[in-house]
Amino acid sequence: MLAYLQNIAVLFCINAMLALTLNFIMGYAGIFSLAHAIFFGVGAYATAYIAMYFTDSLLICMSASILISALLSMALALPALRVRGEYFVAASLGLQVIGVTIFSEWKSVTGGLGGMIGIPRPKLFGYVFNDDGMFLLLAFVMLLIVIGIIALLVRGSFGRSLMAIRDSESAAQSYGKHVNAVKTISVAVSAGLAGVAGSLYAFYISFINVESFMLETSILLMAMVIIGGTGTLFGPVVGAALLMSLPAALTYLPFLPPSELGTIQQIIYGLAMVLLMMFRPGGLVGGRSREKSA
Amino acid sequence: MLFVQLLANGLQTGALYALIAAGFSLIFGMTRIFHAAHGATFTIAGFIFYELFAILHWALPIAAIASAAAAGLFGVLLDRFVYAIIQRHEGSFFTVFVASFGAAIVVQNLISIFFGKGMVTVTTPLSKSIEVMPSLFIAPISGIIILCAIVAFLILQWLLTRTNLGIALRALGENPNLIEVYGLTPRRLSQYVFLIGSILVVPAAILTSATSGLNPSMGNHVMLISIAATIVGGVGSLRGAAVAGMLLGLAENLCLAVIDPQWSEAVTFVILFLFILFRPGGVYGRAIVS
């Protein structure tokens, strides 16, 4: 039982990190990305590759994951953000599709469709996190750090710049905001921290393959952010918790055919998205906070 | 000869994509709604046709009309009951997009509950390929597809330039306030846009059911093409979207001469990225002032 709960808790930390980082750009910057699963994946594969072939040092692997994810996101952001935000959705969708193909085909680095097996646990100052309980502690500390970084950014002048750009890009520009730079930095931060989640995931599960990083995952993450509430600090955490407990909750309903549980889950959060946007666009935590502009 | 075969396939795919993209571009260009459920419309049309024609053995024309009705109804209902409410209180791009997306997820999964997750096809004698020339295989249905596309575009052209409704629809995209002068409301017109835009995918859906087959998650691919073609062709330009759709269909097939099939979807996006980088206005579109 303890092992089961520990497992859920680690996965919760990882999902919460992903939801928080996605919300950073969606809720605060107004940038819609359908490619978040790819940055998650890049972080995971980077850590897996380094851990398996070079070193299991936590610091090195995680730093590499952060760096590579962030750099990749900037390659996407720099051209795509120059045009209207709608185009970023399209570009991110493209990245998601291409990313999955690359993950599946680049056998030498990602192991292709078979994925990578046997990723070791990380080592920090000589201590190896083989104990699941200690790993949970690590995951939790990383989650707190991610929350801290995001809170710091959001509550300070950078956050205000982001929100100004979200609320009125033309006005923000007219008051000296370097819109492209701000957006690009926010995308890089979002992707880099998603890379942290990916790194933890690879270390924990010790086996990764492309199935975890497909469009379905990006959609699930988007659902977490939206349902929990965009533009709030803890909304995404609530969303992550809710959507993670959905599968378990559904198993308690006897009339649902077990083979269709995944499908039914998707229907539920699809429906939730529609209804929330109609009546409570700020999400469960945010409320009606998305009213018309001034 | 392989090249000619790929070209023929490309024309067939291109014609289908042109129709799909035109539907999306019509809706997006005129209502500014990012109708992420356009792919779902396609899936509904395809599966309803499959159910009526292949399973219940209705006559083809009746099944086709019923499927068109279903598609049109879906688009109009979504606009009337979801988008309208959202636009009333806030209507930002984000909110509409997410609602649309949510609807698409619901539809995709409902269909997979009723029809399973696998591929289904409609078999007709028309989809049997004939060796027209040495190593060039074309099915009669390809000719029908291209014919359908041309007819659909001619009708659309006539509708938009010769009828009052069409002119009003074009005004909707440029200057919504002008419409009230004609005694129409943007809301009512928007429903016409969704009706027409949704019905446009029906020929493509029916023909796809007879060629490559249907599966519940094909809506994603339809959305990819719609978005890419709309951007490449230029937002606001129907002709652009159609041309771009044709281009993407051709590119997707022709590139098979040099790369593996799993990368063909990526080709679409490379083209899209190139346009975003160098010519964001698309081929025909309005210049973007950022």
Next chain:
Amino acid sequence: MTSAATQNEILLQIRNLNKNFGGLKAIQDVSMDLPAGVITTLVGPNGAGKTTLFNLITGHLIPTSGTVHWLGKPLKGIEPWKIARMGIARTFQDLRLFSHMTVEENIMTVMERSSWLWQGGRTEAEKRVSEILEETQLAYKRNERAVDLAYAERKFLSLARIMASQAKLWLLDEPASGLDPRSFERFVTLLRNYAARGITICIIEHNLDIVIKLSDRVAFLDQGKLLAQGSSQDILKDPHLAAIYFGDRS
């Protein structure tokens, strides 16, 4: 606030400015000076090109030919955000406030020019924010979201933003329209205070009453051409211009 110029020093110079959109000549050979400490109003019928002129100054549009010089530097080809940081700020007819941010945040974010993560001089900044809130009488609304404000309050917030921007040139697009008489008086007083401190102010306005009360100088634009500029008395009393303004073209 540091006073950047002596009274009436010319800080913005527009020379032979032209802007064509395809075949349409939106701005034709406009030359104008905007002196410091003076409130100039741009008037003219709808579609005369007033907002286009603003956009050409702020860098949102690129001139077809001609020059705009600010503090002696040519502005052509410089991106809007850089021009903003050179000391030129504008408001919009539709305000474009940062709707989901509070009044205080709207002001603060304008003061925080740089996009970097940390800013120095907090107490200075807080003092200035309080000052601005006092001047615009928005202090009691400092934690309200912009979208929740009343109409007049929003107008004043728009002004507060430009005050916070430390800009030396203010381009205001119909800033006072729809204000009740008391608010309007406050508005005029505020503008005059800042003009007295050496700010160059240029306003687009349709309401002639407002034009008379606000302006030191008036520039009349019609179909992209600058027909006349001078003191408000001279311009507004000209029957020929009045005819054009009210739609009589002969």
